[in-house]
Amino acid sequence: MNKQPFFYDITLRDGNQALKKPWNLQEKEIIFNKLIELGVQGIEVGFPNASELDFEAVEHLSKIAPNNVVVSALARCVETDIRKAADAIKQAPKPRIHTFMAMNPLGIEYVIKKPLNEIKDICIKSVKLAKSLLPEYGDVEFSVEHFGDCVENINDVIEALKEIVNAGATTINLPNTVERFRPQTFVNMVQKVKMALPENVTISVHCHNDLGMATATTVESYFAGATQLECSLNGLGERSGNTNMYEVAIALHNSGIEIPLNLSNIYETALLTSEMANVPIWEKAPLIGYDALAHRSGIHQDGVAKTKHLSKGAYRAFNPELIGRGTDESFEFTSQSGKTALYEILNGTPYKITMQEAIYLSKFAKTEAEKIGNLSTECLIDLYLKKICDIQGDFVLEDFRKIDSDRFNLSFEYKNEEFDITAKGNGPIEGCINALKKAGFDIKLINYEQKTIEAQKGEEAEAMSIMQFDNNSNGTITARAINSSTAEANVKAIFNGLNLMYPAN
Numbered sequence: 001m002n003k004q005p006f007f008y009d010i011t012l013r014d015g016n017q018a019l020k021k022p023w024n025l026q027e028k029e030i031i032f033n034k035l036i037e038l039g040v041q042g043i044e045v046g047f048p049n050a051s052e053l054d055f056e057a058v059e060h061l062s063k064i065a066p067n068n069v070v071v072s073a074l075a076r077c078v079e080t081d082i083r084k085a086a087d088a089i090k091q092a093p094k095p096r097i098h099t100f101m102a103m104n105p106l107g108i109e110y111v112i113k114k115p116l117n118e119i120k121d122i123c124i125k126s127v128k129l130a131k132s133l134l135p136e137y138g139d140v141e142f143s144v145e146h147f148g149d150c151v152e153n154i155n156d157v158i159e160a161l162k163e164i165v166n167a168g169a170t171t172i173n174l175p176n177t178v179e180r181f182r183p184q185t186f187v188n189m190v191q192k193v194k195m196a197l198p199e200n201v202t203i204s205v206h207c208h209n210d211l212g213m214a215t216a217t218t219v220e221s222y223f224a225g226a227t228q229l230e231c232s233l234n235g236l237g238e239r240s241g242n243t244n245m246y247e248v249a250i251a252l253h254n255s256g257i258e259i260p261l262n263l264s265n266i267y268e269t270a271l272l273t274s275e276m277a278n279v280p281i282w283e284k285a286p287l288i289g290y291d292a293l294a295h296r297s298g299i300h301q302d303g304v305a306k307t308k309h310l311s312k313g314a315y316r317a318f319n320p321e322l323i324g325r326g327t328d329e330s331f332e333f334t335s336q337s338g339k340t341a342l343y344e345i346l347n348g349t350p351y352k353i354t355m356q357e358a359i360y361l362s363k364f365a366k367t368e369a370e371k372i373g374n375l376s377t378e379c380l381i382d383l384y385l386k387k388i389c390d391i392q393g394d395f396v397l398e399d400f401r402k403i404d405s406d407r408f409n410l411s412f413e414y415k416n417e418e419f420d421i422t423a424k425g426n427g428p429i430e431g432c433i434n435a436l437k438k439a440g441f442d443i444k445l446i447n448y449e450q451k452t453i454e455a456q457k458g459e460e461a462e463a464m465s466i467m468q469f470d471n472n473s474n475g476t477i478t479a480r481a482i483n484s485s486t487a488e489a490n491v492k493a494i495f496n497g498l499n500l501m502y503p504a505n
Ligand SMILES: [Zn+2]
Pocket: 014, 175, 177, 206, 208, 237, 242
């Protein structure tokens, strides 16, 4: 009988360090809360000695962590790293220090340049130090970096690990830091370690996806005795990423293993993570890709239709509802529907929406559905136009005009104060932003997109302006507006953005 898997998430550390623009504290907190909702049992939140920012994030997330979640900080086998990590996580209900060192022949010869015996001594000293700095209820994880490359010296590595366990490490993590070989080679090595170490030591795997086999390697390692599975949301991580948590969870679920995660949160979590990381989901991505449920050939469609009523579909590896993806039949939003239903329905119309906006809008939609019953697509579009494209607040746009080639006049009201400002600008968007700056409202536009909303029955086509602003320490916000005039849509989007960034109390 296999033990229940322990999902240890590394999105906030391995995933985050590989982002083009790493997350700030507020963004990390959003992902952290999503991970808690998803039900992961362990979260590696950062590398405190990497930067002051990382230290603060680890410290903050440790404070807000629930009692049943392990919060872990990474540290090299270096005293300052370990002390910083201990300091940063000391307020976590279940603190862990994760320390690591390479033991592969290539690393020994060219990177560390010390014999394995000396490396082992450094590891033992580090594990003892980490253990001594943690409270009774804390624990230490040790990783053999590049374990997948220890094919030739595996026996020596195992001997070193026995001593590291004696020094106080209770989780031994075996990373396939670079995926070079077939999964079975790695799985055999995992099994060998599992057999050699005491029963109460948790064996963990951490697989990178260089050859696209990380999910397979992780799943098979579980059956070889690795109960801690290090995975990331959307497979984020260095190079081709880390093991994708959703794929591992569903593969194990399909194999009859009880999964301690809220699987129906997967789709929503994936969409939000993609938006926040600015890493789009590939349309062919398993489970969460746009095409993952599409059947195009006649033979496939026939098989799907004939097995639709069965729990096991002819061409269906999983039930979409299992991961929180609505079925294709659901076109109505009920008071029981979630953000993903809203997201799917609106994205099937010209009125596109992001997951963050869907989360915001779903609160209003639920209230509306409780009052008037199921909401049709038209009802949702109405709500979208009101709540997303026309945000009421302290900023009220009165007029915006072009005076001459590069001068613009903006008049608006803010908390009953009237502003009438003329400013220069290379085009109306810059003119409007410069006028606001003169009035004391500095906003940073980081992305701008223009879309056409195709003419609906009897109506004209309209312009949609989508703007992304830097919301200081609160990450970014998306604002949009629709108008028959592009210029008006732009200025209106700026004002919607202002009302989002400075919400009225
Ligand atoms: Zn890694």
